[in-house]
Amino acid sequence: MSGREAEGVEGLNGEREVTQAEDKRFRTQLSRAERDISRKIDPGSRALVIVAVMLVLILSSLLPWIGSASGWEVLLGRSDPALQVDLLPWLFSLNSSIAGVLVSALALTTRIWTVSWVAAMTCSLVSVEGLVAIWARQTVPQAGPSIGLVLAVISMVVLASQWLPIAFSRS
Incomplete structure (x- = not known):
């Protein structure tokens, strides 16, 4: 040339x-x-709602989830053995921390459509998992679900309802 x-x-x-x-x-x-x-998303005003719900999810781990055991005790496996915390509440606490906090924060900071789609799908799946965890605790004779677990499940449902329109906005 x-x-x-x-x-x-x-x-x-x-x-x-x-x-x-x-x-x-x-x-x-x-x-x-x-x-x-x-490839990018613009969550707009939904970003503020997502951040607020993530904060509520984090704060719900300080509240009692099962009997007197708080969410962080369930997550770390440090709850009272007499409560007989099974796999489902522990799995929900782990997955809600990963999907509700880490994946959502990653999707908001990167604003990549693929990550927002992963956040929508994982939050939806973990919401169902939380409902099953509440149901499973209601069928045992020991302590049932407390306010922290219910609040965490509601937070995951709200996160899923915020991420799904963002993820499907590209299609």
Whole structure:
């Protein structure tokens, strides 16, 4: 490529004419920018709701989940053995921490559509898991579900309801 092709050619009026190489580079950059924009999300006002619900989810781990055992005690396995905390509440506490806090925070900070889709699907799945954990605790003779577990499940349902429209906005 000669220097004249790389710099463009001046026309008769003094206007700059674009060469084919410059035009091709411009179109390539434009299509790359278009792909990058299509991969991003804009949660808008939903972002504030998501952050507030994430905070409620974190605070719910300080409240009693099963009997007198708080959410963080269930998560770490430090609850009273007499309460007989089974697998389901522990699994919900682990998955709600991962999906509700970590994946949601990652989706909000990166604003990548794929991560928001993962957040929507995991929050939806963990919501169902939380409902089953509440149901399972209501069928045992020991302590049933407390306010923290119920609040955590409600938080996960709200997170799922906020992430699903964002994830499906691209389709």
